[in-house]
Amino acid sequence: MLDTRYQIFISTSGREMQPERMVLSQTLVNMGFFAWGLEYRNPLTTTLARRxxxxxxxxxxxxxxxxGEQSISGASYFSLEYEYALSRAKPIVVFMHEQPESRDMHLQETHPQLKEKFLAFRKKLLHEANHIFYFKSPRDLELAVRLNMPLMVEQYMGQGWVPARQAHHLEDEINRLKSKILQLEQQLSESSIQANEVAPQDVFAFEYQIQAFQDGNFKELKRQRQMTWSQLLSILAKHFETAMPEENFGTCLNEYLNQDGLEDARQELPRAHAVAGAQINHKALFRIKK
Structure with a gap:
Protein backbone atom coordinates (compact mmCIF):
# COMPACT_ATOMS: atom_id res chain seq x y z
CA MET A 1 0.00 0.00 0.00
CA LEU A 2 1.28 3.46 -0.88
CA ASP A 3 2.26 5.74 1.99
CA THR A 4 0.31 8.78 0.83
CA ARG A 5 0.84 11.96 2.83
CA TYR A 6 -1.73 14.77 2.84
CA GLN A 7 -1.21 18.50 3.30
CA ILE A 8 -3.51 20.36 5.71
CA PHE A 9 -3.87 24.13 6.03
CA ILE A 10 -4.74 25.20 9.59
CA SER A 11 -6.63 28.46 10.12
CA THR A 12 -7.31 29.67 13.66
CA SER A 13 -9.67 32.36 14.91
CA GLY A 14 -7.17 34.22 17.07
CA ARG A 15 -4.14 34.16 19.31
CA GLU A 16 -6.28 32.96 22.19
CA MET A 17 -6.29 29.56 20.43
CA GLN A 18 -2.52 29.10 20.45
CA PRO A 19 -2.54 26.16 22.95
CA GLU A 20 -5.29 24.40 20.99
CA ARG A 21 -3.46 25.11 17.73
CA MET A 22 -0.36 23.37 19.09
CA VAL A 23 -2.47 20.33 20.07
CA LEU A 24 -4.10 20.26 16.64
CA SER A 25 -0.82 20.59 14.75
CA GLN A 26 0.97 17.96 16.82
CA THR A 27 -1.92 15.51 16.53
CA LEU A 28 -2.06 15.88 12.75
CA VAL A 29 1.70 15.41 12.44
CA ASN A 30 1.54 12.30 14.64
CA MET A 31 -1.18 10.95 12.33
CA GLY A 32 1.08 11.38 9.29
CA PHE A 33 -0.30 14.64 7.90
CA PHE A 34 1.70 17.69 6.93
CA ALA A 35 0.23 20.69 8.76
CA TRP A 36 0.94 24.33 8.02
CA GLY A 37 -0.69 27.74 8.22
CA LEU A 38 -0.04 31.27 9.45
CA GLU A 39 -0.38 32.12 13.15
CA TYR A 40 0.07 35.86 12.67
CA ARG A 41 -1.55 37.53 9.68
CA ASN A 42 -1.37 40.93 8.05
CA PRO A 43 -2.02 42.30 4.53
CA LEU A 44 1.40 41.06 3.41
CA THR A 45 0.68 37.43 4.33
CA THR A 46 -2.60 37.09 2.41
CA THR A 47 -0.94 35.90 -0.79
CA LEU A 48 1.12 33.34 1.11
CA ALA A 49 -1.97 32.01 2.89
CA ARG A 50 -3.82 31.61 -0.40
CA ARG A 51 -0.89 29.77 -1.96
CA GLY A 68 -9.42 37.27 15.18
CA GLU A 69 -7.19 39.86 13.55
CA GLN A 70 -9.08 42.00 11.05
CA SER A 71 -8.09 42.95 7.53
CA ILE A 72 -8.41 46.46 6.12
CA SER A 73 -11.98 45.63 5.05
CA GLY A 74 -12.98 44.80 8.64
CA ALA A 75 -13.34 41.08 7.93
CA SER A 76 -11.07 38.78 9.92
CA TYR A 77 -8.26 36.97 8.15
CA PHE A 78 -9.81 33.79 9.54
CA SER A 79 -13.09 34.41 7.69
CA LEU A 80 -11.23 35.45 4.52
CA GLU A 81 -9.25 32.20 4.55
CA TYR A 82 -12.50 30.28 4.94
CA GLU A 83 -14.09 32.09 2.00
CA TYR A 84 -11.04 31.49 -0.18
CA ALA A 85 -10.99 27.78 0.68
CA LEU A 86 -14.65 27.60 -0.33
CA SER A 87 -13.91 29.30 -3.65
CA ARG A 88 -11.20 26.70 -4.31
CA ALA A 89 -13.63 23.86 -3.46
CA LYS A 90 -11.34 22.55 -0.71
CA PRO A 91 -12.73 20.00 1.77
CA ILE A 92 -13.22 21.99 4.99
CA VAL A 93 -13.29 20.61 8.54
CA VAL A 94 -14.34 22.84 11.44
CA PHE A 95 -13.30 22.15 15.04
CA MET A 96 -15.40 24.51 17.13
CA HIS A 97 -15.41 25.23 20.87
CA GLU A 98 -18.77 23.98 22.12
CA GLN A 99 -19.34 26.78 24.64
CA PRO A 100 -17.21 29.83 23.80
CA GLU A 101 -19.08 31.93 26.34
CA SER A 102 -17.82 29.65 29.13
CA ARG A 103 -14.16 30.38 28.45
CA ASP A 104 -12.17 32.79 30.62
CA MET A 105 -13.02 36.43 29.98
CA HIS A 106 -9.53 37.28 28.73
CA LEU A 107 -10.06 34.71 25.96
CA GLN A 108 -13.30 36.31 24.75
CA GLU A 109 -14.05 39.37 22.66
CA THR A 110 -14.73 42.36 24.90
CA HIS A 111 -15.55 44.90 22.20
CA PRO A 112 -19.30 44.69 21.36
CA GLN A 113 -18.75 45.04 17.61
CA LEU A 114 -16.12 42.30 17.50
CA LYS A 115 -18.28 40.03 19.64
CA GLU A 116 -21.17 40.58 17.22
CA LYS A 117 -18.92 39.72 14.28
CA PHE A 118 -17.71 36.59 16.06
CA LEU A 119 -21.24 35.37 16.76
CA ALA A 120 -22.32 36.12 13.18
CA PHE A 121 -19.41 34.19 11.71
CA ARG A 122 -19.96 31.25 14.08
CA LYS A 123 -23.59 31.16 12.98
CA LYS A 124 -22.48 31.30 9.34
CA LEU A 125 -20.24 28.27 9.83
CA LEU A 126 -23.01 26.37 11.59
CA HIS A 127 -25.28 27.06 8.62
CA GLU A 128 -22.82 26.38 5.81
CA ALA A 129 -20.18 23.87 6.92
CA ASN A 130 -20.89 20.17 6.48
CA HIS A 131 -18.24 18.86 8.85
CA ILE A 132 -18.28 20.49 12.30
CA PHE A 133 -16.90 18.82 15.41
CA TYR A 134 -17.03 20.25 18.92
CA PHE A 135 -14.58 20.29 21.80
CA LYS A 136 -14.38 21.77 25.31
CA SER A 137 -10.77 20.98 26.19
CA PRO A 138 -7.48 20.28 24.39
CA ARG A 139 -8.00 16.57 25.12
CA ASP A 140 -11.45 16.69 23.50
CA LEU A 141 -9.88 18.38 20.49
CA GLU A 142 -7.20 15.71 20.13
CA LEU A 143 -9.78 12.92 20.27
CA ALA A 144 -12.03 14.68 17.74
CA VAL A 145 -9.12 15.08 15.32
CA ARG A 146 -8.00 11.46 15.66
CA LEU A 147 -11.54 10.19 15.16
CA ASN A 148 -12.71 12.37 12.27
CA MET A 149 -9.72 13.18 10.06
CA PRO A 150 -9.37 9.58 8.79
CA LEU A 151 -13.06 9.68 7.87
CA MET A 152 -12.49 12.91 5.93
CA VAL A 153 -9.66 11.29 3.98
CA GLU A 154 -11.94 8.38 3.10
CA GLN A 155 -14.74 10.69 1.98
CA TYR A 156 -12.60 13.28 0.16
CA MET A 157 -9.53 11.61 -1.30
CA GLY A 158 -6.90 14.30 -1.71
CA GLN A 159 -4.06 14.35 -4.19
CA GLY A 160 -1.37 13.97 -1.55
CA TRP A 161 2.10 12.76 -2.40
CA VAL A 162 4.18 9.63 -1.97
CA PRO A 163 7.88 9.27 -1.12
CA ALA A 164 10.21 8.94 -4.10
CA ARG A 165 11.17 5.41 -3.06
CA GLN A 166 7.57 4.33 -3.70
CA ALA A 167 7.15 6.13 -7.02
CA HIS A 168 7.53 2.94 -9.06
CA HIS A 169 4.59 1.39 -7.18
CA LEU A 170 2.50 4.39 -8.15
CA GLU A 171 3.51 4.04 -11.79
CA ASP A 172 2.49 0.36 -11.75
CA GLU A 173 -0.87 1.32 -10.25
CA ILE A 174 -1.43 3.98 -12.93
CA ASN A 175 -0.70 1.46 -15.68
CA ARG A 176 -3.08 -1.03 -14.09
CA LEU A 177 -5.84 1.56 -13.91
CA LYS A 178 -5.27 2.62 -17.52
CA SER A 179 -5.68 -0.98 -18.58
CA LYS A 180 -8.86 -1.27 -16.53
CA ILE A 181 -10.25 1.92 -18.11
CA LEU A 182 -9.61 0.58 -21.61
CA GLN A 183 -11.35 -2.65 -20.67
CA LEU A 184 -14.40 -0.84 -19.30
CA GLU A 185 -14.58 1.46 -22.33
CA GLN A 186 -14.58 -1.60 -24.58
CA GLN A 187 -17.38 -3.18 -22.56
CA LEU A 188 -19.34 0.05 -22.71
CA SER A 189 -18.96 0.25 -26.47
CA GLU A 190 -19.99 -3.36 -27.00
CA SER A 191 -23.10 -3.13 -24.85
CA SER A 192 -24.09 0.29 -26.32
CA ILE A 193 -24.72 1.73 -22.88
CA GLN A 194 -25.79 5.33 -23.00
CA ALA A 195 -25.32 7.56 -20.00
CA ASN A 196 -28.24 9.64 -18.82
CA GLU A 197 -27.31 13.26 -19.34
CA VAL A 198 -29.14 16.50 -18.82
CA ALA A 199 -30.32 18.36 -21.90
CA PRO A 200 -28.66 21.70 -22.74
CA GLN A 201 -31.97 23.54 -22.35
CA ASP A 202 -32.71 22.10 -18.90
CA VAL A 203 -32.76 24.72 -16.13
CA PHE A 204 -30.50 24.44 -13.09
CA ALA A 205 -31.29 26.53 -9.99
CA PHE A 206 -28.60 27.32 -7.45
CA GLU A 207 -27.89 29.62 -4.52
CA TYR A 208 -24.90 31.86 -4.07
CA GLN A 209 -23.68 34.52 -1.68
CA ILE A 210 -22.41 37.91 -2.71
CA GLN A 211 -21.41 41.18 -1.06
CA ALA A 212 -23.40 44.20 -2.29
CA PHE A 213 -22.28 47.79 -1.77
CA GLN A 214 -24.87 50.53 -1.20
CA ASP A 215 -24.64 54.00 0.34
CA GLY A 216 -21.09 53.46 1.57
CA ASN A 217 -21.87 50.14 3.28
CA PHE A 218 -21.86 46.54 2.18
CA LYS A 219 -24.15 43.67 3.01
CA GLU A 220 -23.74 39.97 2.39
CA LEU A 221 -26.70 38.64 0.43
CA LYS A 222 -27.89 35.17 -0.39
CA ARG A 223 -29.40 35.07 -3.88
CA GLN A 224 -30.81 32.39 -6.14
CA ARG A 225 -30.26 32.16 -9.87
CA GLN A 226 -31.59 29.93 -12.63
CA MET A 227 -29.50 29.11 -15.69
CA THR A 228 -29.63 26.51 -18.42
CA TRP A 229 -26.88 23.94 -18.64
CA SER A 230 -26.00 25.43 -22.00
CA GLN A 231 -25.34 28.82 -20.37
CA LEU A 232 -23.21 27.23 -17.65
CA LEU A 233 -21.22 25.30 -20.23
CA SER A 234 -20.64 28.48 -22.22
CA ILE A 235 -19.21 30.23 -19.14
CA LEU A 236 -16.91 27.36 -18.24
CA ALA A 237 -15.77 26.74 -21.82
CA LYS A 238 -14.11 30.16 -21.97
CA HIS A 239 -11.83 29.20 -19.08
CA PHE A 240 -11.20 25.57 -19.97
CA GLU A 241 -9.95 25.97 -23.53
CA THR A 242 -6.69 24.64 -22.13
CA ALA A 243 -6.31 21.98 -19.46
CA MET A 244 -6.96 23.35 -15.96
CA PRO A 245 -7.50 21.75 -12.53
CA GLU A 246 -11.04 20.78 -11.59
CA GLU A 247 -10.86 23.16 -8.62
CA ASN A 248 -11.05 26.07 -11.10
CA PHE A 249 -14.77 25.37 -11.65
CA GLY A 250 -15.64 27.35 -8.53
CA THR A 251 -13.27 30.20 -9.36
CA CYS A 252 -14.68 30.57 -12.90
CA LEU A 253 -18.30 30.64 -11.76
CA ASN A 254 -17.58 33.02 -8.88
CA GLU A 255 -15.84 35.42 -11.26
CA TYR A 256 -18.86 35.31 -13.57
CA LEU A 257 -21.25 36.03 -10.68
CA ASN A 258 -19.07 38.96 -9.58
CA GLN A 259 -19.47 40.43 -13.06
CA ASP A 260 -23.14 39.61 -13.54
CA GLY A 261 -24.63 39.59 -10.04
CA LEU A 262 -25.44 43.28 -9.63
CA GLU A 263 -29.02 42.94 -10.90
CA ASP A 264 -29.61 40.01 -8.55
CA ALA A 265 -28.36 42.14 -5.65
CA ARG A 266 -30.61 45.05 -6.62
CA GLN A 267 -33.68 42.88 -6.08
CA GLU A 268 -32.92 43.27 -2.36
CA LEU A 269 -30.85 46.48 -2.35
CA PRO A 270 -32.24 48.67 -5.16
CA ARG A 271 -29.46 51.27 -4.83
CA ALA A 272 -26.58 48.81 -4.88
CA HIS A 273 -23.81 50.06 -7.15
CA ALA A 274 -21.26 47.23 -6.98
CA VAL A 275 -20.87 43.60 -5.92
CA ALA A 276 -17.91 41.43 -4.97
CA GLY A 277 -16.93 38.25 -3.16
CA ALA A 278 -19.41 35.97 -4.95
CA GLN A 279 -19.44 32.41 -3.63
CA ILE A 280 -21.55 29.70 -5.29
CA ASN A 281 -23.14 27.18 -2.92
CA HIS A 282 -20.70 24.27 -2.58
CA LYS A 283 -23.46 21.67 -3.06
CA ALA A 284 -24.51 23.33 -6.32
CA LEU A 285 -20.87 23.44 -7.41
CA PHE A 286 -20.54 19.72 -6.74
CA ARG A 287 -23.67 19.06 -8.85
CA ILE A 288 -22.27 21.12 -11.74
CA LYS A 289 -18.94 19.30 -11.64
CA LYS A 290 -20.71 15.95 -11.79
Whole structure:
Protein backbone atom coordinates (compact mmCIF):
# COMPACT_ATOMS: atom_id res chain seq x y z
CA MET A 1 0.00 0.00 0.00
CA LEU A 2 1.28 3.46 -0.88
CA ASP A 3 2.26 5.74 1.99
CA THR A 4 0.31 8.78 0.83
CA ARG A 5 0.84 11.96 2.83
CA TYR A 6 -1.73 14.77 2.84
CA GLN A 7 -1.21 18.50 3.30
CA ILE A 8 -3.51 20.36 5.71
CA PHE A 9 -3.87 24.13 6.03
CA ILE A 10 -4.74 25.20 9.59
CA SER A 11 -6.63 28.46 10.12
CA THR A 12 -7.31 29.67 13.66
CA SER A 13 -9.67 32.36 14.91
CA GLY A 14 -7.17 34.22 17.07
CA ARG A 15 -4.14 34.16 19.31
CA GLU A 16 -6.28 32.96 22.19
CA MET A 17 -6.29 29.56 20.43
CA GLN A 18 -2.52 29.10 20.45
CA PRO A 19 -2.54 26.16 22.95
CA GLU A 20 -5.29 24.40 20.99
CA ARG A 21 -3.46 25.11 17.73
CA MET A 22 -0.36 23.37 19.09
CA VAL A 23 -2.47 20.33 20.07
CA LEU A 24 -4.10 20.26 16.64
CA SER A 25 -0.82 20.59 14.75
CA GLN A 26 0.97 17.96 16.82
CA THR A 27 -1.92 15.51 16.53
CA LEU A 28 -2.06 15.88 12.75
CA VAL A 29 1.70 15.41 12.44
CA ASN A 30 1.54 12.30 14.64
CA MET A 31 -1.18 10.95 12.33
CA GLY A 32 1.08 11.38 9.29
CA PHE A 33 -0.30 14.64 7.90
CA PHE A 34 1.70 17.69 6.93
CA ALA A 35 0.23 20.69 8.76
CA TRP A 36 0.94 24.33 8.02
CA GLY A 37 -0.69 27.74 8.22
CA LEU A 38 -0.04 31.27 9.45
CA GLU A 39 -0.38 32.12 13.15
CA TYR A 40 0.07 35.86 12.67
CA ARG A 41 -1.55 37.53 9.68
CA ASN A 42 -1.37 40.93 8.05
CA PRO A 43 -2.02 42.30 4.53
CA LEU A 44 1.40 41.06 3.41
CA THR A 45 0.68 37.43 4.33
CA THR A 46 -2.60 37.09 2.41
CA THR A 47 -0.94 35.90 -0.79
CA LEU A 48 1.12 33.34 1.11
CA ALA A 49 -1.97 32.01 2.89
CA ARG A 50 -3.82 31.61 -0.40
CA ARG A 51 -0.89 29.77 -1.96
CA UNK A 52 -0.76 27.41 1.01
CA UNK A 53 -4.50 26.77 0.71
CA UNK A 54 -4.11 26.06 -3.02
CA UNK A 55 -1.39 23.50 -2.30
CA UNK A 56 -3.28 21.79 0.54
CA UNK A 57 -5.54 18.77 0.30
CA UNK A 58 -7.72 19.82 3.25
CA UNK A 59 -8.45 22.99 5.22
CA UNK A 60 -9.04 22.81 8.99
CA UNK A 61 -10.67 25.71 10.84
CA UNK A 62 -10.15 26.05 14.59
CA UNK A 63 -12.74 28.39 16.11
CA UNK A 64 -12.56 29.47 19.73
CA UNK A 65 -14.12 32.58 21.22
CA UNK A 66 -12.61 35.47 19.25
CA UNK A 67 -13.16 36.90 15.79
CA GLY A 68 -9.42 37.27 15.18
CA GLU A 69 -7.19 39.86 13.55
CA GLN A 70 -9.08 42.00 11.05
CA SER A 71 -8.09 42.95 7.53
CA ILE A 72 -8.41 46.46 6.12
CA SER A 73 -11.98 45.63 5.05
CA GLY A 74 -12.98 44.80 8.64
CA ALA A 75 -13.34 41.08 7.93
CA SER A 76 -11.07 38.78 9.92
CA TYR A 77 -8.26 36.97 8.15
CA PHE A 78 -9.81 33.79 9.54
CA SER A 79 -13.09 34.41 7.69
CA LEU A 80 -11.23 35.45 4.52
CA GLU A 81 -9.25 32.20 4.55
CA TYR A 82 -12.50 30.28 4.94
CA GLU A 83 -14.09 32.09 2.00
CA TYR A 84 -11.04 31.49 -0.18
CA ALA A 85 -10.99 27.78 0.68
CA LEU A 86 -14.65 27.60 -0.33
CA SER A 87 -13.91 29.30 -3.65
CA ARG A 88 -11.20 26.70 -4.31
CA ALA A 89 -13.63 23.86 -3.46
CA LYS A 90 -11.34 22.55 -0.71
CA PRO A 91 -12.73 20.00 1.77
CA ILE A 92 -13.22 21.99 4.99
CA VAL A 93 -13.29 20.61 8.54
CA VAL A 94 -14.34 22.84 11.44
CA PHE A 95 -13.30 22.15 15.04
CA MET A 96 -15.40 24.51 17.13
CA HIS A 97 -15.41 25.23 20.87
CA GLU A 98 -18.77 23.98 22.12
CA GLN A 99 -19.34 26.78 24.64
CA PRO A 100 -17.21 29.83 23.80
CA GLU A 101 -19.08 31.93 26.34
CA SER A 102 -17.82 29.65 29.13
CA ARG A 103 -14.16 30.38 28.45
CA ASP A 104 -12.17 32.79 30.62
CA MET A 105 -13.02 36.43 29.98
CA HIS A 106 -9.53 37.28 28.73
CA LEU A 107 -10.06 34.71 25.96
CA GLN A 108 -13.30 36.31 24.75
CA GLU A 109 -14.05 39.37 22.66
CA THR A 110 -14.73 42.36 24.90
CA HIS A 111 -15.55 44.90 22.20
CA PRO A 112 -19.30 44.69 21.36
CA GLN A 113 -18.75 45.04 17.61
CA LEU A 114 -16.12 42.30 17.50
CA LYS A 115 -18.28 40.03 19.64
CA GLU A 116 -21.17 40.58 17.22
CA LYS A 117 -18.92 39.72 14.28
CA PHE A 118 -17.71 36.59 16.06
CA LEU A 119 -21.24 35.37 16.76
CA ALA A 120 -22.32 36.12 13.18
CA PHE A 121 -19.41 34.19 11.71
CA ARG A 122 -19.96 31.25 14.08
CA LYS A 123 -23.59 31.16 12.98
CA LYS A 124 -22.48 31.30 9.34
CA LEU A 125 -20.24 28.27 9.83
CA LEU A 126 -23.01 26.37 11.59
CA HIS A 127 -25.28 27.06 8.62
CA GLU A 128 -22.82 26.38 5.81
CA ALA A 129 -20.18 23.87 6.92
CA ASN A 130 -20.89 20.17 6.48
CA HIS A 131 -18.24 18.86 8.85
CA ILE A 132 -18.28 20.49 12.30
CA PHE A 133 -16.90 18.82 15.41
CA TYR A 134 -17.03 20.25 18.92
CA PHE A 135 -14.58 20.29 21.80
CA LYS A 136 -14.38 21.77 25.31
CA SER A 137 -10.77 20.98 26.19
CA PRO A 138 -7.48 20.28 24.39
CA ARG A 139 -8.00 16.57 25.12
CA ASP A 140 -11.45 16.69 23.50
CA LEU A 141 -9.88 18.38 20.49
CA GLU A 142 -7.20 15.71 20.13
CA LEU A 143 -9.78 12.92 20.27
CA ALA A 144 -12.03 14.68 17.74
CA VAL A 145 -9.12 15.08 15.32
CA ARG A 146 -8.00 11.46 15.66
CA LEU A 147 -11.54 10.19 15.16
CA ASN A 148 -12.71 12.37 12.27
CA MET A 149 -9.72 13.18 10.06
CA PRO A 150 -9.37 9.58 8.79
CA LEU A 151 -13.06 9.68 7.87
CA MET A 152 -12.49 12.91 5.93
CA VAL A 153 -9.66 11.29 3.98
CA GLU A 154 -11.94 8.38 3.10
CA GLN A 155 -14.74 10.69 1.98
CA TYR A 156 -12.60 13.28 0.16
CA MET A 157 -9.53 11.61 -1.30
CA GLY A 158 -6.90 14.30 -1.71
CA GLN A 159 -4.06 14.35 -4.19
CA GLY A 160 -1.37 13.97 -1.55
CA TRP A 161 2.10 12.76 -2.40
CA VAL A 162 4.18 9.63 -1.97
CA PRO A 163 7.88 9.27 -1.12
CA ALA A 164 10.21 8.94 -4.10
CA ARG A 165 11.17 5.41 -3.06
CA GLN A 166 7.57 4.33 -3.70
CA ALA A 167 7.15 6.13 -7.02
CA HIS A 168 7.53 2.94 -9.06
CA HIS A 169 4.59 1.39 -7.18
CA LEU A 170 2.50 4.39 -8.15
CA GLU A 171 3.51 4.04 -11.79
CA ASP A 172 2.49 0.36 -11.75
CA GLU A 173 -0.87 1.32 -10.25
CA ILE A 174 -1.43 3.98 -12.93
CA ASN A 175 -0.70 1.46 -15.68
CA ARG A 176 -3.08 -1.03 -14.09
CA LEU A 177 -5.84 1.56 -13.91
CA LYS A 178 -5.27 2.62 -17.52
CA SER A 179 -5.68 -0.98 -18.58
CA LYS A 180 -8.86 -1.27 -16.53
CA ILE A 181 -10.25 1.92 -18.11
CA LEU A 182 -9.61 0.58 -21.61
CA GLN A 183 -11.35 -2.65 -20.67
CA LEU A 184 -14.40 -0.84 -19.30
CA GLU A 185 -14.58 1.46 -22.33
CA GLN A 186 -14.58 -1.60 -24.58
CA GLN A 187 -17.38 -3.18 -22.56
CA LEU A 188 -19.34 0.05 -22.71
CA SER A 189 -18.96 0.25 -26.47
CA GLU A 190 -19.99 -3.36 -27.00
CA SER A 191 -23.10 -3.13 -24.85
CA SER A 192 -24.09 0.29 -26.32
CA ILE A 193 -24.72 1.73 -22.88
CA GLN A 194 -25.79 5.33 -23.00
CA ALA A 195 -25.32 7.56 -20.00
CA ASN A 196 -28.24 9.64 -18.82
CA GLU A 197 -27.31 13.26 -19.34
CA VAL A 198 -29.14 16.50 -18.82
CA ALA A 199 -30.32 18.36 -21.90
CA PRO A 200 -28.66 21.70 -22.74
CA GLN A 201 -31.97 23.54 -22.35
CA ASP A 202 -32.71 22.10 -18.90
CA VAL A 203 -32.76 24.72 -16.13
CA PHE A 204 -30.50 24.44 -13.09
CA ALA A 205 -31.29 26.53 -9.99
CA PHE A 206 -28.60 27.32 -7.45
CA GLU A 207 -27.89 29.62 -4.52
CA TYR A 208 -24.90 31.86 -4.07
CA GLN A 209 -23.68 34.52 -1.68
CA ILE A 210 -22.41 37.91 -2.71
CA GLN A 211 -21.41 41.18 -1.06
CA ALA A 212 -23.40 44.20 -2.29
CA PHE A 213 -22.28 47.79 -1.77
CA GLN A 214 -24.87 50.53 -1.20
CA ASP A 215 -24.64 54.00 0.34
CA GLY A 216 -21.09 53.46 1.57
CA ASN A 217 -21.87 50.14 3.28
CA PHE A 218 -21.86 46.54 2.18
CA LYS A 219 -24.15 43.67 3.01
CA GLU A 220 -23.74 39.97 2.39
CA LEU A 221 -26.70 38.64 0.43
CA LYS A 222 -27.89 35.17 -0.39
CA ARG A 223 -29.40 35.07 -3.88
CA GLN A 224 -30.81 32.39 -6.14
CA ARG A 225 -30.26 32.16 -9.87
CA GLN A 226 -31.59 29.93 -12.63
CA MET A 227 -29.50 29.11 -15.69
CA THR A 228 -29.63 26.51 -18.42
CA TRP A 229 -26.88 23.94 -18.64
CA SER A 230 -26.00 25.43 -22.00
CA GLN A 231 -25.34 28.82 -20.37
CA LEU A 232 -23.21 27.23 -17.65
CA LEU A 233 -21.22 25.30 -20.23
CA SER A 234 -20.64 28.48 -22.22
CA ILE A 235 -19.21 30.23 -19.14
CA LEU A 236 -16.91 27.36 -18.24
CA ALA A 237 -15.77 26.74 -21.82
CA LYS A 238 -14.11 30.16 -21.97
CA HIS A 239 -11.83 29.20 -19.08
CA PHE A 240 -11.20 25.57 -19.97
CA GLU A 241 -9.95 25.97 -23.53
CA THR A 242 -6.69 24.64 -22.13
CA ALA A 243 -6.31 21.98 -19.46
CA MET A 244 -6.96 23.35 -15.96
CA PRO A 245 -7.50 21.75 -12.53
CA GLU A 246 -11.04 20.78 -11.59
CA GLU A 247 -10.86 23.16 -8.62
CA ASN A 248 -11.05 26.07 -11.10
CA PHE A 249 -14.77 25.37 -11.65
CA GLY A 250 -15.64 27.35 -8.53
CA THR A 251 -13.27 30.20 -9.36
CA CYS A 252 -14.68 30.57 -12.90
CA LEU A 253 -18.30 30.64 -11.76
CA ASN A 254 -17.58 33.02 -8.88
CA GLU A 255 -15.84 35.42 -11.26
CA TYR A 256 -18.86 35.31 -13.57
CA LEU A 257 -21.25 36.03 -10.68
CA ASN A 258 -19.07 38.96 -9.58
CA GLN A 259 -19.47 40.43 -13.06
CA ASP A 260 -23.14 39.61 -13.54
CA GLY A 261 -24.63 39.59 -10.04
CA LEU A 262 -25.44 43.28 -9.63
CA GLU A 263 -29.02 42.94 -10.90
CA ASP A 264 -29.61 40.01 -8.55
CA ALA A 265 -28.36 42.14 -5.65
CA ARG A 266 -30.61 45.05 -6.62
CA GLN A 267 -33.68 42.88 -6.08
CA GLU A 268 -32.92 43.27 -2.36
CA LEU A 269 -30.85 46.48 -2.35
CA PRO A 270 -32.24 48.67 -5.16
CA ARG A 271 -29.46 51.27 -4.83
CA ALA A 272 -26.58 48.81 -4.88
CA HIS A 273 -23.81 50.06 -7.15
CA ALA A 274 -21.26 47.23 -6.98
CA VAL A 275 -20.87 43.60 -5.92
CA ALA A 276 -17.91 41.43 -4.97
CA GLY A 277 -16.93 38.25 -3.16
CA ALA A 278 -19.41 35.97 -4.95
CA GLN A 279 -19.44 32.41 -3.63
CA ILE A 280 -21.55 29.70 -5.29
CA ASN A 281 -23.14 27.18 -2.92
CA HIS A 282 -20.70 24.27 -2.58
CA LYS A 283 -23.46 21.67 -3.06
CA ALA A 284 -24.51 23.33 -6.32
CA LEU A 285 -20.87 23.44 -7.41
CA PHE A 286 -20.54 19.72 -6.74
CA ARG A 287 -23.67 19.06 -8.85
CA ILE A 288 -22.27 21.12 -11.74
CA LYS A 289 -18.94 19.30 -11.64
CA LYS A 290 -20.71 15.95 -11.79
Missing amino acids: QIDESDYVVLLLGSQY
